[in-house]
Amino acid sequence: MKIIVDAMGGDNAPAEIVKGALAANRDTGVEIVLVGREEAVRKAAADCGAASLPAGVSIVNATEVIEICDDPATAFKHKKDSSITVGLNMLKSGEGDAFVSAGSTGALLAAATLLVKRIRGIRRAAMCPVIPTAGGGAVLIDCGANAACTAEYLLQFAYLGNFYVKQVLGIPNPRVGLLNIGAEPSKGDDLRRETYDLLQRSHEAGRLNFVGNIEAKEAIKGGCDVIVTDGFSGNVMLKTIEGVGSYLGREVKGMFLKSLKTKVAALLMKDGLREFKTKLDPDRVGGTAFLGISRPVIKAHGSSGAAAIANAIGQAVTVAESGIIQEIEAHIEDMKTE
Amino acid sequence: MKIIVDAMGGDNAPAEIVKGALAANRDTGVEIVLVGREEAVRKAAADCGAASLPAGVSIVNATEVIEICDDPATAFKHKKDSSITVGLNMLKSGEGDAFVSAGSTGALLAAATLLVKRIRGIRRAAMCPVIPTAGGGAVLIDCGANAACTAEYLLQFAYLGNFYVKQVLGIPNPRVGLLNIGAEPSKGDDLRRETYDLLQRSHEAGRLNFVGNIEAKEAIKGGCDVIVTDGFSGNVMLKTIEGVGSYLGREVKGMFLKSLKTKVAALLMKDGLREFKTKLDPDRVGGTAFLGISRPVIKAHGSSGAAAIANAIGQAVTVAESGIIQEIEAHIEDMKTE
Numbered sequence: 309m310k311i312i313v314d315a316m317g318g319d320n321a322p323a324e325i326v327k328g329a330l331a332a333n334r335d336t337g338v339e340i341v342l343v344g345r346e347e348a349v350r351k352a353a354a355d356c357g358a359a360s361l362p363a364g365v366s367i368v369n370a371t372e373v374i375e376i377c378d379d380p381a382t383a384f385k386h387k388k389d390s391s392i393t394v395g396l397n398m399l400k401s402g403e404g405d406a407f408v409s410a411g412s413t414g415a416l417l418a419a420a421t422l423l424v425k426r427i428r429g430i431r432r433a434a435m436c437p438v439i440p441t442a443g444g445g446a447v448l449i450d451c452g453a454n455a456a457c458t459a460e461y462l463l464q465f466a467y468l469g470n471f472y473v474k475q476v477l478g479i480p481n482p483r484v485g486l487l488n489i490g491a492e493p494s495k496g497d498d499l500r501r502e503t504y505d506l507l508q509r510s511h512e513a514g515r516l517n518f519v520g521n522i523e524a525k526e527a528i529k530g531g532c533d534v535i536v537t538d539g540f541s542g543n544v545m546l547k548t549i550e551g552v553g554s555y556l557g558r559e560v561k562g563m564f565l566k567s568l569k570t571k572v573a574a575l576l577m578k579d580g581l582r583e584f585k586t587k588l589d590p591d592r593v594g595g596t597a598f599l600g601i602s603r604p605v606i607k608a609h610g611s612s613g614a615a616a617i618a619n620a621i622g623q624a625v626t627v628a629e630s631g632i633i634q635e636i637e638a639h640i641e642d643m644k645t646e
Numbered sequence: 647m648k649i650i651v652d653a654m655g656g657d658n659a660p661a662e663i664v665k666g667a668l669a670a671n672r673d674t675g676v677e678i679v680l681v682g683r684e685e686a687v688r689k690a691a692a693d694c695g696a697a698s699l700p701a702g703v704s705i706v707n708a709t710e711v712i713e714i715c716d717d718p719a720t721a722f723k724h725k726k727d728s729s730i731t732v733g734l735n736m737l738k739s740g741e742g743d744a745f746v747s748a749g750s751t752g753a754l755l756a757a758a759t760l761l762v763k764r765i766r767g768i769r770r771a772a773m774c775p776v777i778p779t780a781g782g783g784a785v786l787i788d789c790g791a792n793a794a795c796t797a798e799y800l801l802q803f804a805y806l807g808n809f810y811v812k813q814v815l816g817i818p819n820p821r822v823g824l825l826n827i828g829a830e831p832s833k834g835d836d837l838r839r840e841t842y843d844l845l846q847r848s849h850e851a852g853r854l855n856f857v858g859n860i861e862a863k864e865a866i867k868g869g870c871d872v873i874v875t876d877g878f879s880g881n882v883m884l885k886t887i888e889g890v891g892s893y894l895g896r897e898v899k900g901m902f903l904k905s906l907k908t909k910v911a912a913l914l915m916k917d918g919l920r921e922f923k924t925k926l927d928p929d930r931v932g933g934t935a936f937l938g939i940s941r942p943v944i945k946a947h948g949s950s951g952a953a954a955i956a957n958a959i960g961q962a963v964t965v966a967e968s969g970i971i972q973e974i975e976a977h978i979e980d981m982k983t984e
Contacts, residue, residue: 442893452827456835489790489881497794524882528889540835541879543827544862548886551866555780556894563918570918573911580901580908
């Protein structure tokens with residue numbers, strides 16, 4: 309298994325990216341191709357004590373970097389020697405099994421769609437992070453790639469999420485819910501009602517385990533394994549989870565720092581607090597796959613540190629080994645509306 | 647000040663509603679009219695030790711109750727003697743200064759719109775709960791009344807929220823943000839881009855303090871005072887906050903119940919924990935106003951207990967005294983698009 313890593317993407321590139329990739333190689337034996345400015349990448353590796361690269365790690369030079377200020381839709385074209393463009397072209401031509409980047413989401417999505425291409429029959433690629441729920445976690449699809457959606461897109465997201473949960477997370481018969489503002493089939497806007505009908509038909513045909521509309525609160529309680537929605541409200545849900553998590557995390561911390569008495573309490577709670585912090589840690593999962601692209605592409609959080617990158621590489625290996633793309637291709641006819 | 651209270655609405659009616667209304671009367675001297683099945687309301691009052699009603703509290707008999715299974719759009723017509731229909735007709739004819747109900751949101755909104763009517767020129771009434779933020783709180787408008795919106799609706803929501811924060815919460819020059827999936831003006835779908843232009847024009851005319859697009863995470867960090875969005879994504883945001891709050895609240899509780907050591911820590915943390923619990927308590931605010939209706943209507947949470955009802959009645963008094971409706975009427979021309 310060989311993972312192509314964008315060494316230049318994200319707030320902490322290249323240092324943390326290279327560190328995380330070296331850790332993944334050391335701990336799991338996965339082969340790594342680091343794509344980026346060779347000198348900077350070599351220096352980052354040397355700073356991690358790898359003045360000469362370990363076996364299974366190589367560098368491919370790419371002299372340009374796509375920046376946040378570049379137009380996401382066209383950056384990969386204008387910067388042909390950027391780490392994203394070079395890396396995705398390598399993925400396309402089979403020089404690696406998956407691509408991992410912490411760079412600009414928009415640029416990565418546009419480049420993946422236009423260079424690597426979508427699976428034939430898939431209308432839009434979607435992002436599907438695993439969000440924390442009382443049930444252990446659920447996939448939220450889409451969560452920002454597509455602000456405006458049709459019912460057919462949402463139907464396809466349901467199948468994509470279903471196969472991800474089945475093939476990558478290993479949960480049989482995933483419960484698919486349509487994010488809505490009430491449980492009854494009549495709830496929401498036209499897009500939701502139209503999508504409800506399509507999902508219900510897939511359910512009746514035995515193709516999806518559609519559990520109906522689900523409110524955000526019930527989803528977080530663990531009411532389903534796949535939360536289907538448009539990229540706008542999915543992004544609102546994801547960012548709200550992050551926002552409330554970090555807000556309450558700070559409140560809990562403040563509560564323990566208040567006085568000598570509470571600081572003693574913090575000592576007594578050490579293990580529990582560490583566990584609580586882990587639950588709120590966005591680095592734990594690592595990244596989100598771009599589902600619907602014909603080869604595995606994983607987007608890591610822009611603020612990823614080395615641990616998050618190592619996790620994203622692990623996730624890339626799982627996705628590449630899962631056979632999810634073949635599974636999507638085999639069921640493409642089920643995902644089409646007339 | 648006289649508040650009309652739907653004694654039959656909500657999961658805990660009439661017992662908790664009557665208890666909360668009696669408490670509000672006792673603690674603040676506000677006049678209360680309880681609308682509902684007289685016998686049941688009298689019994690609930692007697693159970694609170696008010697076998698004969700205190701001064702300033704009266705009952706108006708209404709023999710029917712709108713249930714969750716009734717069609718929200720038409721229930722108030724079919725059940726002419728329901729507590730919602732009777733109470734709103736009283737509000738309309740000036741027999742009270744505001745109406746408070748914990749009953750069906752949809753039925754209350756439909757009845758308020760068709761019986762009490764919207765302010766002339768307002769396209770849609772909206773719900774505007776105060777959500778917790780690191781900055782102390784922000785108004786989220788709309789959050790469920792209107793699943794499908796136009797840019798003009800959203801422009802009006804911005805003004806409605808602006809006046810609510812100014813007149814009811816007493817914050818001068820409220821910062822108005824448009825909920826979006828990125829900060830740049832080009833982000834989001836057509837609805838967002840069109841709304842951005844309208845809000846920007848209002849900003850340039852000195853009518854609104856528009857701070858631009860805001861992501862959910864930044865909004866929870868306290869980046870604005872009014873969060874403008876459609877009722878679908880607003881509801882997703884609100885329910886996500888509730889869901890994550892109750893999930894993390896349970897996690898914190900579990901962390902303290904783990905062992906003897908952590909239980910000792912809980913004792914040391916008693917005050918801080920009580921404060922933390924208060925921050926997560928949905929009953930604290932009480933209810934959400936239906937902004938855009940020509941008289942004050944407050945929707946309390948369906949699960950409201952007595953304390954939440956008392957808070958919602960306090961909120962109704964504040965709204966009725968604030969002059970917000972006159973303020974909206976005076977600025978209605980600013981809220982129109984050609």
